[in-house]
Structure formats: C-alpha cells, structure tokens
Amino acid sequence: MRSDPATSAAPLRGLGGPLRSSEPVRSSPAPSAAALLLEEAADLLVVHLDFAAALRTCERAWQGLAEEPAGASLEVKCSLCVVGIQALAEMDRWREVLSWVLQYYQIPEKLPPKVLELCVLLYSKMQEPGAMLDAVSTWLRDPDNQGLPEYRTLAELHLQRVLFPLGCLSEAEELVVGSAAFSEEQRLEALQAISVARQQQKHRHSGSEEAQKLNQEASPHSLPFLYKLAQIFHRIREAVSSLCQLPLHD
Numbered sequence: 001m002r003s004d005p006a007t008s009a010a011p012l013r014g015l016g017g018p019l020r021s022s023e024p025v026r027s028s029p030a031p032s033a034a035a036l037l038l039e040e041a042a043d044l045l046v047v048h049l050d051f052a053a054a055l056r057t058c059e060r061a062w063q064g065l066a067e068e069p070a071g072a073s074l075e076v077k078c079s080l081c082v083v084g085i086q087a088l089a090e091m092d093r094w095r096e097v098l099s100w101v102l103q104y105y106q107i108p109e110k111l112p113p114k115v116l117e118l119c120v121l122l123y124s125k126m127q128e129p130g131a132m133l134d135a136v137s138t139w140l141r142d143p144d145n146q147g148l149p150e151y152r153t154l155a156e157l158h159l160q161r162v163l164f165p166l167g168c169l170s171e172a173e174e175l176v177v178g179s180a181a182f183s184e185e186q187r188l189e190a191l192q193a194i195s196v197a198r199q200q201q202k203h204r205h206s207g208s209e210e211a212q213k214l215n216q217e218a219s220p221h222s223l224p225f226l227y228k229l230a231q232i233f234h235r236i237r238e239a240v241s242s243l244c245q246l247p248l249h250d
Contacts, residue, residue: 055087
C-alpha cells in the first residue's frame with residue numbers, strides 16, 4: 001500500500017512535536033513477504049477477478065508463513081483465509097472451504113473467529129449448515145475461545161444458522177443454558193425460540209404421520225370391500241376374455 005505524501009510529512013504526534021533534521025527518522029518495519037503476497041492476492045481477487053491466481057497466491061503466502069513463529073502475523077493469516085474463502089466461493093468450490101482453512105489451522109478450535117463466521121455464513125447460504133456442525137460446536141466448547149469478545153456472536157450464529165435449521169434443538173438448549181456468554185434476557189429469548197421450534201417440529205412430525213396414514217388407507221391392501229370386489233371382477237373379465245380368444249377343439 002502506498003502512503004499519502006501529505007500524511008507521511010505530517011508531524012508525529014506524541015513525540016514532542018515535529019522531527020528536526022538532527023533527530024533520527026523512525027521508519028516502520030518493512031512488510032513481510034506474506035503481507036506483500038496478501039496485497040497481491042487481494043488485488044487479483046478484487047481488481048482482476050482472477051480467482052484461481054488469488055487462491056494460488058494465498059497458498060504461496062501460507063508456505064512462507066510456515067517458517068515464521070507461531071504467533072507472528074496473526075492478522076495476515078486471517079486475511080489470507082478471507083481472500084482464499086472468497087476465491088473458492090467465486091469459483092463455485094465452496095465445499096472445499098472448511099477443509100482448505102483447516103489445512104493451515106489443523107483443528108477447528110484454532111480457527112480465528114472471523115474465519116469461522118465466514119464459513120458458517122457461506123455454508124448456511126448454500127443450504128449446507130450440517131457441514132459446520134462439528135467444527136463450530138468444537139470451537140465453542142474450547143475454554144480458550146470462551147473468553148473472546150466474538151464468542152457470543154458466534155454462539156448466536158451457531159443457533160440461528162446451524163442448530164435451528166438442522167432441528168438440533170437439544171444441542172441448542174444445551175448451548176444456551178450452559179454458556180455464560182448470554183445475558184439472562186437473551187437466554188430467555190433463546191429458550192422461547194427453542195420452545196416454539198420444538199412445537200413446530202412436533203406439528204410437522206404429526207402432519208407427516210397423518211399423511212403416511214392417509215397413504216396407507218388409500219393403498220390396495222386397506223381399501224373397502226367393494227373396491228376389492230371390483231378389482232376381482234376386473235381380473236375375472238380379463239381371464240374370460242383371454243379364454244374366449246383361445247381356438248376351440250372338437
């Protein structure tokens with residue numbers, strides 16, 4: 001990214017006024033190779049719409065990051081995942097997204113909240129929330145994640161976009177009751193929503209049972225006697241007709 005000349009020439013605040021010529025200039029550290037590749041990948045994605053090249057560039061950047069300390073460039077890693085997720089989605093390879101990010105973070109518990117949120121939204125939009133069920137549940141159970149400011153947002157997203165659509169109401173209730181991320185008011189609202197969803201689930205189940213019963217009643221095995229009798233007479237007529245067509249012998 002190019003810096004604005006006017007901005008770079010402005011006095012540095014907090015250092016006692018503008019720099020004098022006798023004072024050393026404090027330059028910001030040079031961006032890492034991964035950060036430069038991230039900028040290139042974003043440019044390929046947004047400007048050139050070359051999604052395959054953007055994905056390859058992200059993967060090259062990740063290879064370079066493997067040689068850096070584990071805690072270095074956390075923001076760069078997360079941003080590389082965001083660009084990679086978008087590139088895969090644009091190429092209609094959205095089913096590969098979760099496995100693609102997990103090859104770099106190994107386990108779901110280590111996924112950055114932003115990356116996990118994007119995955120949930122993507123699979124939910126594509127009507128495949130079940131693909132995220134285990135990953136998000138594992139992430140939410142991890143004690144290190146429960147203290148993050150994004151925890152409540154992801155818990156609510158898990159309820160709305162994964163558990164409710166899948167009908168996993170017992171898991172939803174367990175999450176709401178057992179999590180300290182929800183306020184008492186939010187907990188009551190969520191439990192009420194779960195109760196409504198459970199009632200709707202029962203109605204759908206009873207409706208399907210009634211439809212199945214009607215189908216069984218309409219089957220030949222349970223038809224009224226007259227209908228069965230008509231079937232028998234029809235078969236007799238067919239048999240008689242066949243006999244009449246046979247040649248007669250003296």
